[in-house]
Amino acid sequence: MIYAAEKFDFPKLPFVFIRHGETDANRAGIIAGSNEPPLNEAGRAQAIAIAPLMATGKWRTVYVSPQDRARVTASLALPGYEAKVLDGLRERHWGDLEGRPMSEICPRFETPPNGEGFDAMCQRVSFAMQQALAEVTDDLCVIVAHSGVARCIQYMTGFEADGPRVPNATPMLFRPTAMAWEYENLTETLIKEISA
Numbered sequence: 001m002i003y004a005a006e007k008f009d010f011p012k013l014p015f016v017f018i019r020h021g022e023t024d025a026n027r028a029g030i031i032a033g034s035n036e037p038p039l040n041e042a043g044r045a046q047a048i049a050i051a052p053l054m055a056t057g058k059w060r061t062v063y064v065s066p067q068d069r070a071r072v073t074a075s076l077a078l079p080g081y082e083a084k085v086l087d088g089l090r091e092r093h094w095g096d097l098e099g100r101p102m103s104e105i106c107p108r109f110e111t112p113p114n115g116e117g118f119d120a121m122c123q124r125v126s127f128a129m130q131q132a133l134a135e136v137t138d139d140l141c142v143i144v145a146h147s148g149v150a151r152c153i154q155y156m157t158g159f160e161a162d163g164p165r166v167p168n169a170t171p172m173l174f175r176p177t178a179m180a181w182e183y184e185n186l187t188e189t190l191i192k193e194i195s196a
Contacts, residue, residue, distance in 0.1 A: 008126035010156040011133040014175035016059070016142045016186065019150055020073040021046040021169040029102040033094035033115075033148075039072050046169035047076035053186070054078050054171065060139035063132045065089040065146060073169060074144040083144065088128025092121045092148035108151070108161050118152075118161065125152040142171075157181035 021043030025032040039047065054077050064074045064083040067090055074083040095115025097105060111117035132141050143149075147165055150172075155161035157174060158181050166172055171186040 008122050008156050009130065010126050010153075011130055012176040013133045013136065014140055014173065015129075015133060016057075016140055017150060017153060017166065017172045017174060017183075018050070018073065018077060018142060018144045019147055019166045019168055019170065020065075020067075020069040020144065021076075023069055026168065031094050031097050031100050031102060031105055033091055033098040034067075035098055036068050039069055043069070043168065044072070044076060047073045050077050050169055050171060051079060054142075058139050060135070060137050060141045061132070062142045062144065063089065063128070064144045065091065065149070067091060067146070070144050070146060074142075077144070077169065078142065081142075086128040086131060088124040088131075089143065089145040089149055091146035092116050092118070118155075121148065122152045122156060125149055126156060129153070140173075154183075157183070159183075 021039045023032065023037040023043055024040050025035070025037040027040065059078070059081065062074055062078050062081040062083040063086050064070050066085045066087055070089070071083065071085070074081070093116040094105070094112050096113040097115065106112050109118050132143060150166040151161050153174065154163060172183050173186050174181060174183045
């Protein structure tokens with residue numbers, strides 16, 4: 001079996017990932033995909049709540065999905081940063097399944113009818129991450145995107161694509177180690193340590 005990180009040329013550099021804040025589709029268990037449900041009141045509050053935490057770090061650049069729910073999250077969580085849009089960070093296009101209940105979703109590695117395959121999505125996410133991490137400095141970049149993008153990143157860094165979902169508006173530090181990758185929820189202390 002080909003290790004996913006090698007298959008997709010995923011860069012071996014640390015970064016912070018934030019999934020967008022909650023939407024009504026998230027709350028109702030609806031497949032959103034390429035649709036544009038806005039952040040709901042809770043989602044906006046989630047993004048605002050992590051702003052003080054994110055302000056303790058010095059971030060090289062903020063990269064964001066072109067979709068509104070990610071862009072609004074970035075603007076609320078990281079005020080003062082002008083986020084750069086990377087099209088490859090958009091959510092998976094679930095085709096005919098969009099707007100349907102999550103209970104009807106097809107298996108991760110199957111291509112949904114008139115939708116996007118998981119490998120195809122990982123290819124574009126990998127390319128976007130190569131762009132985001134191309135300029136190596138001491139400061140980390142922040143990626144603000146979607147659950148599906150997080151699943152691609154988890155898969156390409158050696159974790160299960162069907163593992164636990166990254167929570168809404170929670171900064172996650174991904175970093176390579178000598179042998180593998182690790183990721184964890186950031187705490188205020190950790191943010192100060194990694195961006196000092």
